[in-house]
Structure formats: C-alpha cells, structure tokens
Amino acid sequence: MNHNHMDEDTYNLFLDTLKRYVKERMVPAENEVIEANEIPAHIIEEMQELGLFGLNIAEQYGGAGMSASQYLNALTEMSWAAPAYRAIMAIGNGIVNTALSKNGTPEQREKWLPAIASGAVAAFAITEPGSGSDSAAMRSMAVKTADGYILNGVKRYISNAPFADVILVIARTSTEDLPRNGHISAFLVPTDTAGVSIGKPDKKMGQQGAQIADVILEDVHLPVSALLGDQEGNGFQVAMNSLNNGRLSVAAASLGTSKRALDSAIRYGMQRTAFGEQVTSFQLTQAKIADSQADIYAMECMLRDAASKLDQGLDIRLEAACVKMFASEACGRIVDRVVQIYGGAGYIQDYDAERFFRDARLYRIFEGTTEIMQLVIARTVLQQYEKGLV
Ligand SMILES: Cc1cc2nc3c(=O)[nH]c(=O)nc-3n(C[C@H](O)[C@H](O)[C@H](O)COP(=O)(O)OP(=O)(O)OC[C@H]3O[C@@H](n4cnc5c(N)ncnc54)[C@H](O)[C@@H]3O)c2cc1C
Known part of the structure; x- marks a missing residue:
C-alpha cells in the first residue's frame, strides 16, 4: 500500500500551477535546452522551487508526498514539454526514491531523500x-x-x-x-x-x-x-521493483509526447491548404488523427489503471510491462503519423515534428526494450496458467 497521497484540493492547485509553468516557461525554453544540450540553470532552480524533484517523495523527507497516480499524472503534464525536463527529476523521484523507500535503511533515507527532494540529481x-x-x-x-x-x-x-x-x-x-x-x-x-x-x-x-x-x-x-x-x-530485486516505477514513468512520458505531437499536427494541418482545402479536411488525415486519439485514450486508461494498482500495493510487473510497451509503441506510431501530416515540413528541423519523431524513438528502448517487455508479459501470463490460476 502506498501511503503517499496529496489532498485533492492542494493537488489540483499544484496541477494548475504546473500546467501554466509548462506552457509559459518550459516550452518557450525548449530551443535553448536543445541547442545547449542542457537545461538552463535558472529553469532548474525554478523546478526545484516548484518542488518537482520531490513530487513522489514522502512529506516526512521534504517531498510533496504524491501518490503514484498523482505523480504520473503530473509527469504526463510535464512531458508536454521537451523530454529533458522529465529526465532530470524522474530518476530521483522514481527509481531511486522507490529503492530507498522500500529497501533503504532509515539512515540512508534520512541522508538521501531530503537531498533529492530539494534538488539533488540522482x-x-x-x-x-x-x-x-x-x-x-x-x-x-x-x-x-x-x-x-x-x-x-x-x-x-x-x-x-x-x-x-x-x-x-x-x-x-x-x-x-x-x-x-x-x-x-x-x-x-x-x-x-x-x-x-x-x-x-x-x-x-x-x-x-x-x-x-x-x-x-x-x-x-x-x-x-x-x-x-x-x-x-537483493540488488536485482531492488532494480526490478524500481524499474516498475520507471516503466510507468516512461509510459507517462510517451503519453505527454504523444499529446503534444498530435496537437501540433492538428494545428499545422488546420492552417495548411492543399487542393484548396485544409489538410485536416481530408479523410485520410482524419484517420491519422482518429487512430492517434484512440491510442492516446488507451494509454491514459492503462496508465491510470496501473498507477492505481501500484497505489494499492499490488504487484504490477505485468501491468507495468504492458503499459510501457503499449505506450512507447503507440507514441512511435503517433509521431510517425504526425511527420506525415506535416508533409515535407515534417522532415525539416525548423518545425517540431521531426524532433518529436527522434525524441520518441528512445521510449521503445530504455527501461527495458519492447522485446524484453514482450518476454516479461508472456512469461507472467504463462506462469499463471502453469500455476493453475487461470
Ligand atoms: C538515452 C539512453 C538512456 C539510458 N539510460 C540508462 C540509465 O539511466 N541507466 C541504465 O542503467 N541504463 C540506461 N540505458 C541503457 C538501456 O536501458 C539499454 O540500452 C537497454 O536496456 C537495452 O540494452 P542494450 O543496449 O544492451 O541492448 P541489447 O541487450 O544488446 O539488445 C539488442 C537488441 O536485442 C534484443 N534482445 C535482447 N535480448 C533479447 C531476448 N532475450 N529476446 C529477444 N530480443 C532480445 C533487444 O530488445 C534489442 O532489440 C539508457 C540507454 C539510452 C539509449
């Protein structure tokens, strides 16, 4: 059972602030982040002040004490902006926090969790x-x-x-x-x-x-x-338990990138004309929008379900592998459709579509490749049959 939970009113206020911060600060700074290959120091300071490095860390250690569901929802919102912002704060909040909370000694928790919550990078x-x-x-x-x-x-x-x-x-x-x-x-x-x-x-x-x-x-x-x-x-066990959390984090990132990319394609397609019509008026474009929206909805449902089971303290190895695989693959399909909706501009660096395409490719590889997710899923399902549980 995850005892972390931020009260709903505080959480909703935080989410409003985060959404504003993403649109007003993180997105406008994206080009700077990409060109310097680094998040500017003043943005990192703001992220620390907003408490982003400790969202999922318990309040007693100086974190915001969010549940997994609340944290992953916040990560999805943040992943509307370039993936670098999630990368710098999610390993401390996720994998390392989980390992310390579940397996660390009280002294190790005291030493590292407050430091990470206030902005130390893990x-x-x-x-x-x-x-x-x-x-x-x-x-x-x-x-x-x-x-x-x-x-x-x-x-x-x-x-x-x-x-x-x-x-x-x-x-x-x-x-x-x-x-x-x-x-x-x-x-x-x-x-x-x-x-x-x-x-x-x-x-x-x-x-x-x-x-x-x-x-x-x-x-x-x-x-x-x-x-x-x-x-x-117990290092392998620690790593695998923590990776469940990491896999949901990659799913949240895939979902955020997918939403941003689809939004960008729709806005581009609405103002671009061909044969005297908006690109979005063609039914072949609409099919790409519809398939992407359905993928996004499926990702949202899977992620919500897996996060809620994690909050209930259930073993989510199967769900984490399913949602990581589905979300990363769906995101790959979506960014590919987005490049296609952009047409030639989709291949040009002055537009966002080709960056979404390159950024998304990693989701299918790290924190366990799609093939490893397939092995985990199939092994878990087959074990249930072998044990007579199905
Ligand atoms: C940008 C980035 C960030 C990363 N961050 C971290 C990090 O913070 N910490 C960390 O420890 N690692 C990190 N990694 C490493 C990442 O997790 C590994 O690259 C990934 O798990 C795959 O391992 P590999 O590269 O050795 O590929 P390999 O294991 O060599 O796999 C090569 C191919 O073989 C397939 N394959 C392997 N075994 C099987 C099998 N049994 N059945 C079917 N197919 C199989 C794989 O799916 C893949 O397609 C990162 C990688 C990248 C690129």
Missing part, C-alpha cells in the same frame, strides 16, 4: 558495455573489505551521469552466478567519491538536454553504509 546505473537487456550478466564488482567495499567497473549510457550527485549502482558482490541473482547488490555512490569518474556525454539521436555518459568506477572505496539496506544479494 542516477541509476545497471547497464554496462557488455550487458544491457541481460543485466544479470554484469561484470562490475564490489569486493568486501574489513571496513566496507571496493567497487570496480564501467556503467554505460547512464542518464543524468554528468549532473548527478548520487548514483544507485547495481554491482556483483559474488563472482559466481547465484540463484535468483543473489550475486547482485545495490550501492549508493556519491559522485564525489574518489575513483568515480564520468565519461564525455554521448551524442544522441534525440532528447537533447537529457545527457547520458559512462560511469567509470576505479577502486572506489565505499563504507558498509553505502550498501542499500545493509543487505547483499
């Missing part, structure tokens, strides 16, 4: 040069010493790494592959720890302003208190 590092989808095959290794651990390894494509204050690093604590991935543990690693260095940001297809880089860990000495929850061997 990252989550599981992927490596040799392991992505097959994350349990990771090589990074934390060796136990008399007073803690020595961590070595390389993590790849880590979102927020160039800005991060703390990274939740998933690494082996045993060279042997143990049952239920018991060889994997989770560590809270401040980025100013000796031996931690961050690579040059990778050049990406889209989502400019959201940066990723390698995290290089060379003989990083960590105290025992860096081990999440004081317990070895």
Whole structure:
C-alpha cells in the first residue's frame, strides 16, 4: 500500500500551477535546452522551487508526498514539454526514491531523500558495455573489505551521469552466478567519491538536454553504509521493483509526447491548404488523427489503471510491462503519423515534428526494450496458467 497521497484540493492547485509553468516557461525554453544540450540553470532552480524533484517523495523527507497516480499524472503534464525536463527529476523521484523507500535503511533515507527532494540529481546505473537487456550478466564488482567495499567497473549510457550527485549502482558482490541473482547488490555512490569518474556525454539521436555518459568506477572505496539496506544479494530485486516505477514513468512520458505531437499536427494541418482545402479536411488525415486519439485514450486508461494498482500495493510487473510497451509503441506510431501530416515540413528541423519523431524513438528502448517487455508479459501470463490460476 502506498501511503503517499496529496489532498485533492492542494493537488489540483499544484496541477494548475504546473500546467501554466509548462506552457509559459518550459516550452518557450525548449530551443535553448536543445541547442545547449542542457537545461538552463535558472529553469532548474525554478523546478526545484516548484518542488518537482520531490513530487513522489514522502512529506516526512521534504517531498510533496504524491501518490503514484498523482505523480504520473503530473509527469504526463510535464512531458508536454521537451523530454529533458522529465529526465532530470524522474530518476530521483522514481527509481531511486522507490529503492530507498522500500529497501533503504532509515539512515540512508534520512541522508538521501531530503537531498533529492530539494534538488539533488540522482542516477541509476545497471547497464554496462557488455550487458544491457541481460543485466544479470554484469561484470562490475564490489569486493568486501574489513571496513566496507571496493567497487570496480564501467556503467554505460547512464542518464543524468554528468549532473548527478548520487548514483544507485547495481554491482556483483559474488563472482559466481547465484540463484535468483543473489550475486547482485545495490550501492549508493556519491559522485564525489574518489575513483568515480564520468565519461564525455554521448551524442544522441534525440532528447537533447537529457545527457547520458559512462560511469567509470576505479577502486572506489565505499563504507558498509553505502550498501542499500545493509543487505547483499537483493540488488536485482531492488532494480526490478524500481524499474516498475520507471516503466510507468516512461509510459507517462510517451503519453505527454504523444499529446503534444498530435496537437501540433492538428494545428499545422488546420492552417495548411492543399487542393484548396485544409489538410485536416481530408479523410485520410482524419484517420491519422482518429487512430492517434484512440491510442492516446488507451494509454491514459492503462496508465491510470496501473498507477492505481501500484497505489494499492499490488504487484504490477505485468501491468507495468504492458503499459510501457503499449505506450512507447503507440507514441512511435503517433509521431510517425504526425511527420506525415506535416508533409515535407515534417522532415525539416525548423518545425517540431521531426524532433518529436527522434525524441520518441528512445521510449521503445530504455527501461527495458519492447522485446524484453514482450518476454516479461508472456512469461507472467504463462506462469499463471502453469500455476493453475487461470
Ligand atoms: C538515452 C539512453 C538512456 C539510458 N539510460 C540508462 C540509465 O539511466 N541507466 C541504465 O542503467 N541504463 C540506461 N540505458 C541503457 C538501456 O536501458 C539499454 O540500452 C537497454 O536496456 C537495452 O540494452 P542494450 O543496449 O544492451 O541492448 P541489447 O541487450 O544488446 O539488445 C539488442 C537488441 O536485442 C534484443 N534482445 C535482447 N535480448 C533479447 C531476448 N532475450 N529476446 C529477444 N530480443 C532480445 C533487444 O530488445 C534489442 O532489440 C539508457 C540507454 C539510452 C539509449
């Protein structure tokens, strides 16, 4: 059961403020974010002042104490604007907050949650040069010493790494592959720890302003208190639980991008004429609008249902995989239709459509590819049959 819940009146007031902020500040700053490949410092300060870094963090730790449903709805609103804004605050609110709240010690929660809620940037590092989808095959290794651990390894494509204050690093604590991935543990690693260095940001297809880089860990000495929850061997479980939250966050981002892209195509099509008529008057254009609107409605329903089950404390592995897969794929279909409605302008960088197309492509890849979502869904459904539950 998720005990977080902001009272409805306060939430509605917040949502009005957020919607205004998105339209009046975030959207107008998009070009600056994209050109500099970074969110301007004054916008980050405003985001911190609005409490965006702690929306889903409990009030006792200085967060806004939103339920998952409220938080994901807010993320959808924010994702009307460029994806970089979500990227900088969602890993702290989502994956890292979930890991700390469910598995952290009271001291770890006290140390990190108030810092993140007030604007410290968090990252989550599981992927490596040799392991992505097959994350349990990771090589990074934390060796136990008399007073803690020595961590070595390389993590790849880590979102927020160039800005991060703390990274939740998933690494082996045993060279042997143990049952239920018991060889994997989770560590809270401040980025100013000796031996931690961050690579040059990778050049990406889209989502400019959201940066990723390698995290290089060379003989990083960590105290025992860096081990999440004081317990070895639960790192894979921590990662998978937290990823449920991350997958709903990607679904919310897909939904926000889809709504923005469709709105943009409708507005463009209404003022563009061909054969003496508005482009939106052609039934072939209307079919694209109708299919996109139906996809958006399906995304909204799935996301609302999955978030509500998460708030009830239910196991949402199946729902999270279904909504992540559906929303990211639907968003891909929508941005493709949007480019088509724009015609030639859809391929030109002076217009937004080609950016939506590039930005959306990532949703089908990170936090588990569509193929991995298919495997999770099919495995879960088949297990229900094998256990005689269906
Ligand atoms: C912009 C960006 C941000 C990212 N942010 C983070 C982050 O913050 N933290 C982090 O840890 N990682 C991050 N990642 C990494 C991301 O999660 C991985 O890239 C992703 O999970 C896929 O892993 P991979 O790249 O190793 O692909 P691979 O695992 O090599 O997969 C290649 C292809 O094979 C398919 N495939 C793999 N296994 C199977 C199978 N069993 N059956 C069928 N098909 C299969 C995949 O679906 C894919 O199509 C990020 C990546 C990007 C691009």
